[in-house]
Amino acid sequence: MIDFLATNLVARSAFLLLVFMLAVFLVIAVIRIATRRAVLRSGIKAIAQSQPSERSTRLQDHRDDGWTKLAAQIEKAGLNLADTKGDQLREKMIAAGFTSPAAPKLFTLARLVLVLLLPTIYVLLASAGGNELSFFRLYLFGSALALLGLYFPNLFVTARADRRREAITNGFPDCLDLMLVCVEAGLGLEAAMDRVGREMLHSHPLVSALLSGATLQLRAGAPRDEALRKMGDRSGVEEVRSFATLLIQSDKLGTSIGETLRVYADEMREKRRLRAEEKAHRLPVLISIPLVVCMLPTMVGVLMLPGAVRIVREMVPALTGGG
Missing domain, CATH: 1.20.5 (Single alpha-helices involved in coiled-coils or other helix-helix interfaces)
Structure with missing residues (x-):
C-alpha cells in the first residue's frame, strides 16, 4: 500500500x-x-x-440552530432541498424525534451527500488498492452504493421512529398511573400533567417531553382539546391519540377525569401485559432457527461420524475386494 x-x-x-x-x-x-x-x-x-x-x-x-443555518446557507447557494412530499416527510421526522423545522431539508441533504460520497469513496479505495476498474464493475458497485446512500437515511429514520414509539408505548401506562394519583389527590389536569412530566424526566424522557409540551401550550393559552390533540399527533402512537380523544370527550361531557384515567390505565396495563406474553410466545419459534441452523448439523455429524468411520474401514475394502 x-x-x-x-x-x-x-x-x-x-x-x-x-x-x-x-x-x-x-x-x-x-x-x-x-x-x-x-x-x-x-x-x-x-x-x-x-x-x-x-x-x-x-x-x-x-x-x-447550527443545522438550520446550514440548510439556509445551502438553499441560498442555489440548491433546493424541498421535498415533493414535504408534509409526509415532516410527519415522519417528527415521529422520529426530529422536531426542527429544517429536519426535512437536512434529511434530503444527507441523502444527496451519501449518494455522491459512497461511490466516490469506493472509487478512491479501488484506485488506491491498485485494482483495475472496469466499466461493468464501476457501474454495478457504484449503483449499489448510490442506492444504499439513498435509502439508508430512510431506514435510519424509520428505525428511530419505531424505537421512539416503542419507548412511548412502554412508558405511557406508568404516566397514566401517576396522573391518576395526582388527580385523585386534588390536582387539575394541567397541574397533574406538569407534575408527572417533571417526575418522569429521567425514567421516561419521551413521555415527559410530550406532557411538558402540552402543558406549555395550555399555559400559553391554547384550548385544551387542541393541546391534547397535538400531543397525540406528536407522539405518533395510537394509544396516546386515543387517550387524548378520551380526555377531550370527558372534558366536553363533564365526566370524571379520575374514573377515565383509572379505566384507561387498566386497559393500557392489560395491553402491555399482552404484548409481553406475545413476545414470550414468539421465543420458542425464534430459538428454533439457530437450533436448526447451528446445533442440528453438529448433532447429526456427531451421531453419524462413528458409523461412517466403520463403513469406511470395514465395508469399503470388502466391496472393492481388498478384504
Missing part, C-alpha cells in the same frame, strides 16, 4: 487530499465546539442575571 502510494501520483494526490480534508474538518469541529461553549457560557451568565420573565426568551435565543 505504501509503495503504491509512493509510485502512483494520482493515488498519492487523492490520499493527501483526503488527509487534508480530515485535518480541516477536525480543526473546524474543534473551533465550533470552543465557540459553542463560549456562547453557552455567555448565555448562561445573561440568563442568570436576567429577570425570570425574560429567561424563557433568552433560552430560546441561545438554542443551538
Whole structure:
C-alpha cells in the first residue's frame, strides 16, 4: 500500500487530499465546539442575571440552530432541498424525534451527500488498492452504493421512529398511573400533567417531553382539546391519540377525569401485559432457527461420524475386494 502510494501520483494526490480534508474538518469541529461553549457560557451568565420573565426568551435565543443555518446557507447557494412530499416527510421526522423545522431539508441533504460520497469513496479505495476498474464493475458497485446512500437515511429514520414509539408505548401506562394519583389527590389536569412530566424526566424522557409540551401550550393559552390533540399527533402512537380523544370527550361531557384515567390505565396495563406474553410466545419459534441452523448439523455429524468411520474401514475394502 505504501509503495503504491509512493509510485502512483494520482493515488498519492487523492490520499493527501483526503488527509487534508480530515485535518480541516477536525480543526473546524474543534473551533465550533470552543465557540459553542463560549456562547453557552455567555448565555448562561445573561440568563442568570436576567429577570425570570425574560429567561424563557433568552433560552430560546441561545438554542443551538447550527443545522438550520446550514440548510439556509445551502438553499441560498442555489440548491433546493424541498421535498415533493414535504408534509409526509415532516410527519415522519417528527415521529422520529426530529422536531426542527429544517429536519426535512437536512434529511434530503444527507441523502444527496451519501449518494455522491459512497461511490466516490469506493472509487478512491479501488484506485488506491491498485485494482483495475472496469466499466461493468464501476457501474454495478457504484449503483449499489448510490442506492444504499439513498435509502439508508430512510431506514435510519424509520428505525428511530419505531424505537421512539416503542419507548412511548412502554412508558405511557406508568404516566397514566401517576396522573391518576395526582388527580385523585386534588390536582387539575394541567397541574397533574406538569407534575408527572417533571417526575418522569429521567425514567421516561419521551413521555415527559410530550406532557411538558402540552402543558406549555395550555399555559400559553391554547384550548385544551387542541393541546391534547397535538400531543397525540406528536407522539405518533395510537394509544396516546386515543387517550387524548378520551380526555377531550370527558372534558366536553363533564365526566370524571379520575374514573377515565383509572379505566384507561387498566386497559393500557392489560395491553402491555399482552404484548409481553406475545413476545414470550414468539421465543420458542425464534430459538428454533439457530437450533436448526447451528446445533442440528453438529448433532447429526456427531451421531453419524462413528458409523461412517466403520463403513469406511470395514465395508469399503470388502466391496472393492481388498478384504
